[in-house]
Amino acid sequence: MNIHYELPLEEAGYSFGFLDEYAKKEVRRTILKAICIPGYQTPYASREMPMGRGFGTGGLQLTLALIGPDDTLKVIDQGSDDSVNAVNLRQFVQLTCPGVEVTEKLEEATLIQSRHRIPEVALTEAQVLVLQVPYPDPLVVVEPSEARRKIMHAEADYSRLLVKLYEDIVHFDEITISHRYPTRINRHYVIDPSPIPRWDVPKLDQSPALILLGAGREKKIYAVPPYTVAEPLVFDDVPFRVEDFRDEHGQRRACARCGAIDSFLDEYSDDKNAKIYQCSDSAYCDGQLAQHQQQEVKA
Amino acid sequence: MSNMQTSMTSHRLWFPPMQQQIFRGLLHVFSYPGRVAECTAESMTWLALLAALTGGEVTLADPHGLIAADIWPKLEARLTTPDTATFIVADGGRAMDFQPCIGSLESPETGATLLLRVAALGEHSEGGVLLDLSGPGIQGNTELSISGLHPSWLIARAGLAAAFPLGVDLLLCDDRRFAALPRTTRIKTGDII
Amino acid sequence: MSYVAIKGGKAAIDGAAAAAEFLRGHDDSGEPLKLSAIESQLRLLTSRVVSEGGLYHPRLAALAIKQFQGDTLEAAFALRAYRSTKPRLLATPVQDSTNMRCIRRISAAFKDIPGGQMIGPSYDYALRLLRLDLADENPEAFRSIGKTFLAELSEADLPDSFPKVLDALRAEGLLPPVTEGRGEPFDITREPLVFPVPRSAALATMARAETGSLLAMAYSNMRGYGDVHPTVAELRVGYIPVMVPHPVTGEPMEAGEVLVTECEVVAMYESGKAGSLPTFTLGYGACFGHNEVKVISMAILDRALQKGMQEGPVNPSEDPEFVLLHVDGVDSMGFASHYKMPHYVTFQSDMDRLRTTQGKARDADQAPQMEVKA
Numbered sequence: 001m002n003i004h005y006e007l008p009l010e011e012a013g014y015s016f017g018f019l020d021e022y023a024k025k026e027v028r029r030t031i032l033k034a035i036c037i038p039g040y041q042t043p044y045a046s047r048e049m050p051m052g053r054g055f056g057t058g059g060l061q062l063t064l065a066l067i068g069p070d071d072t073l074k075v076i077d078q079g080s081d082d083s084v085n086a087v088n089l090r091q092f093v094q095l096t097c098p099g100v101e102v103t104e105k106l107e108e109a110t111l112i113q114s115r116h117r118i119p120e121v122a123l124t125e126a127q128v129l130v131l132q133v134p135y136p137d138p139l140v141v142v143e144p145s146e147a148r149r150k151i152m153h154a155e156a157d158y159s160r161l162l163v164k165l166y167e168d169i170v171h172f173d174e175i176t177i178s179h180r181y182p183t184r185i186n187r188h189y190v191i192d193p194s195p196i197p198r199w200d201v202p203k204l205d206q207s208p209a210l211i212l213l214g215a216g217r218e219k220k221i222y223a224v225p226p227y228t229v230a231e232p233l234v235f236d237d238v239p240f241r242v243e244d245f246r247d248e249h250g251q252r253r254a255c256a257r258c259g260a261i262d263s264f265l266d267e268y269s270d271d272k273n274a275k276i277y278q279c280s281d282s283a284y285c286d287g288q289l290a291q292h293q294q295q296e297v298k299a
Numbered sequence: 300m301s302n303m304q305t306s307m308t309s310h311r312l313w314f315p316p317m318q319q320q321i322f323r324g325l326l327h328v329f330s331y332p333g334r335v336a337e338c339t340a341e342s343m344t345w346l347a348l349l350a351a352l353t354g355g356e357v358t359l360a361d362p363h364g365l366i367a368a369d370i371w372p373k374l375e376a377r378l379t380t381p382d383t384a385t386f387i388v389a390d391g392g393r394a395m396d397f398q399p400c401i402g403s404l405e406s407p408e409t410g411a412t413l414l415l416r417v418a419a420l421g422e423h424s425e426g427g428v429l430l431d432l433s434g435p436g437i438q439g440n441t442e443l444s445i446s447g448l449h450p451s452w453l454i455a456r457a458g459l460a461a462a463f464p465l466g467v468d469l470l471l472c473d474d475r476r477f478a479a480l481p482r483t484t485r486i487k488t489g490d491i492i
Numbered sequence: 493m494s495y496v497a498i499k500g501g502k503a504a505i506d507g508a509a510a511a512a513e514f515l516r517g518h519d520d521s522g523e524p525l526k527l528s529a530i531e532s533q534l535r536l537l538t539s540r541v542v543s544e545g546g547l548y549h550p551r552l553a554a555l556a557i558k559q560f561q562g563d564t565l566e567a568a569f570a571l572r573a574y575r576s577t578k579p580r581l582l583a584t585p586v587q588d589s590t591n592m593r594c595i596r597r598i599s600a601a602f603k604d605i606p607g608g609q610m611i612g613p614s615y616d617y618a619l620r621l622l623r624l625d626l627a628d629e630n631p632e633a634f635r636s637i638g639k640t641f642l643a644e645l646s647e648a649d650l651p652d653s654f655p656k657v658l659d660a661l662r663a664e665g666l667l668p669p670v671t672e673g674r675g676e677p678f679d680i681t682r683e684p685l686v687f688p689v690p691r692s693a694a695l696a697t698m699a700r701a702e703t704g705s706l707l708a709m710a711y712s713n714m715r716g717y718g719d720v721h722p723t724v725a726e727l728r729v730g731y732i733p734v735m736v737p738h739p740v741t742g743e744p745m746e747a748g749e750v751l752v753t754e755c756e757v758v759a760m761y762e763s764g765k766a767g768s769l770p771t772f773t774l775g776y777g778a779c780f781g782h783n784e785v786k787v788i789s790m791a792i793l794d795r796a797l798q799k800g801m802q803e804g805p806v807n808p809s810e811d812p813e814f815v816l817l818h819v820d821g822v823d824s825m826g827f828a829s830h831y832k833m834p835h836y837v838t839f840q841s842d843m844d845r846l847r848t849t850q851g852k853a854r855d856a857d858q859a860p861q862m863e864v865k866a
Contacts, residue, residue, distance in 0.1 A: 016316075020576075020578075021315055021354065022354050022579075022580075024315075025351075025352065026355070026682075028322050028351075028352070029352055032329050033408040035436075035481060036468045036482055040464060043408070045681065045684055048569070048573045048822060050570070050573040052825070052827075054826045054828075054829060055829075066323070066326070068320060069316070077833075078834050082499050082500065082501040082502070084505055085833055088505060116838060117837055134830070147688070147813070151404060173852045176845050178841035178845040179838040195835075197840065197841040210330040219685075225483075226330055226435075227435065227436055228436065267843070280837055355682070
């Protein structure tokens with residue numbers, strides 16, 4: 001034992017983007033291959049990050065491999081920029097990527113990292129969306145062995161998954177999957193689109209922006225390239241349905257804050273146990289409010 | 300040849316900021332096949348792309364001897380034969396004379412990335428081809444003109460079309476620009492220009 | 493109508509950090525823990541974190557233990573994350589544990605072994621009776637412990653290294669000979685595990701696995717979900733010199749030494765390959781620091797996994813995917829903890845589904861019954 005060893009009290013400084021260059025390059029190579037094989041869960045070595053597995057380390061490694069000083073980053077969790085997980089990740093990137101701008105406004109962002117939501121407003125070709133994934137493989141529910149799942153995916157053999165969905169229909173009269181709805185990409189690989197609600201699944205289809213999905217703990221990266229077919233699994237007589245925001249009178253609920261009737265709503269109970277509905281996408285809600293205020297000023 | 304490569308190769312090519320920029324260019328051309336990007340590095344395009352991608356455990360084949368001896372250590376890749384390499388750099392003007400790795404059913408990502416040096420991309424020059432492209436990343440159809448690409452490469456690529464997910468992904472480079480043809484892109488060879 | 497304020501996340505995080513820090517500082521003694529005290533007086537705890545963090549830096553492991561108030565999962569995690577930031581300078585050639593400077597070395601397979609059974613620092617034969625005199629330890633008495641022990645040490649010369657018990661078994665043909673040139677070991681920090689994995693990948697994964705996870709899996713095998721039936725041929729604890737090639741001459745030189753625990757287990761014999769005699773089978777376990785339960789568990793699992801890979805798994809401890817994907821403490825703890833994160837959008841989606849399904853069930857109850865025609 002070296003009794004003269006002294007602790008490195010002053011950190012020599014992390015490299016830009018925290019990850020060492022080898023790690024970044026490996027992620028970059030994996031991203032490019034993932035784009036070439038849409039929906040395929042491409043394996044990579046997945047470094048340890050200073051936040052826990054399950055807290056978005058996969059998405060974070062994608063962001064750190066992509067990001068440069070010219071980027072403007074938006075980070076959301078459950079649709080909100082101010083959710084604790086989003087705050088934590090954003091602070092980490094600001095700490096390790098000096099010069100990178102951050103924003104809450106979607107239209108200013110070039111890179112968006114998100115957990116469990118896709119923003120309400122459509123993305124552009126100038127943007128890349130990174131989604132955090134806890135479970136990359138939709139076949140896990142019917143096959144525990146990864147080796148066997150890989151063959152099923154390669155042969156586009158999703159018969160067992162379809163049987164599982166069919167059993168749901170027989171039992172409950174419809175497909176009960178709420179979020180993580182299995183979606184077929186480019187007519188081959190079926191992906192778990194991450195725990196986004198059904199509301200967001202249609203945004204994967206023909207998106208102008210590249211969508212990357214990163215699972216840190218499971219060590220997989222997959223991609224939905226721009227302008228690519230993305231179809232949620234359905235049966236001819238059981239259509240794909242998004243969440244229903246109608247009240248008991250059949251009236252579509254509005255956001256209590258901005259009045260929007262076209263966004264995914266979070267449901268809360270206030271201190272008096274009354275139900276409140278509000279836009280999950282907080283930046284969208286801010287934008288709607290700002291528009292109303294402008295209109296009021298004009299009027 | 301080695302002096303030419305070293306003197307034409309900017310020092311900055313081997314530093315993280317340039318490599319991140321080049322990577323974003325690669326991300327763009329793979330996401331939107333057929334679009335042509337400018338290489339901002341002061342270096343031969345194919346070398347700039349390789350420098351941004353290789354490092355560590357990557358295997359690289361150089362069947363036409365494009366890479367100068369003193370560049371190899373900087374690339375930090377292991378030299379292997381084209382049939383097993385992750386990356387292959389080749390002269391697209393010559394006939395294809397090897398069989399790259401096309402991956403396996405369980406691991407289609409092991410299909411190689413092939414960098415082909417061509418005369419010109421995106422310009423309608425004499426003797427070139429105009430490709431009609433469709434597929435992921437392309438809204439409807441798009442066109443890409445290439446000159447100096449030997450027909451054997453596209454013929455071989457067409458032969459693999461039905462093998463998806465197995466396949467090889469192409470990166471075409473001229474002196475200043477690059478474009479990508481991932482294995483998912485459908486090509487209808489158009490007119491010879 | 494009121495709405496929920498959607499700001500305040502940053503303040504919440506800062507408040508949580510302050511509250512945790514308060515608890516760390518809230519000690520009647522008013523004495524901050526010294527890292528040397530953690531490293532020495534809690535050496536086995538430090539060993540555990542060094543091993544699970546996968547980075548040999550006992551002083552930093554002690555720091556992590558101090559920072560995370562004794563949570564070994566968090567401390568190992570912090571060490572692993574720190575390792576992530578360090579560039580790799582070189583990979584050493586395979587090290588030889590026969591050169592270990594042992595502080596402990598025993599065998600259960602034989603009553604006596606060449607070099608002797610050296611029990612060393614162990615609680616194996618101690619009575620687990622609480623020593624209440626430790627409640628209020630006299631600092632002077634504490635400082636004299638070391639002095640007294642060293643003064644009473646005999647002058648007898650111990651050998652610098654001890655032969656391996658297994659080598660004697662190999663010489664007699666009871667174990668298969670060591671096969672040289674097995675290629676590069678699998679690097680689990682650079683390559684993802686894609687099954688089937690080589691044995692080196694299994695061993696590397698287990699070497700930095702969480703002790704309790706390995707123990708539970710190995711225990712299942714010991715109790716009957718498996719048939720390894722192990723005998724500890726040798727267990728040794730000591731310092732292995734780390735030999736690296738000189739950057740100029742290429743000659744091997746010692747860069748330092750690391751504390752390692754190593755266990756070699758002999759298990760049920762199996763028939764030899766065509767033409768050769770049957771031999772015992774071998775299980776191997778090794779990790780940084782002093783952690784005997786971990787290496788014994790690891791050796792048993794090594795044998796169980798080899799059997800599982802050859803013949804197909806019959807029990808969970810023989811299934812490489814089941815074992816190797818669930819024993820990493822950083823991965824498992826991270827994921828368990830992530831359930832505390834907001835999941836309200838997905839829950840909203842779940843509620844929607846359930847309400848729809850309940851609605852349908854209610855409608856079905858209320859609908860007039862169809863007549864069934866015979």
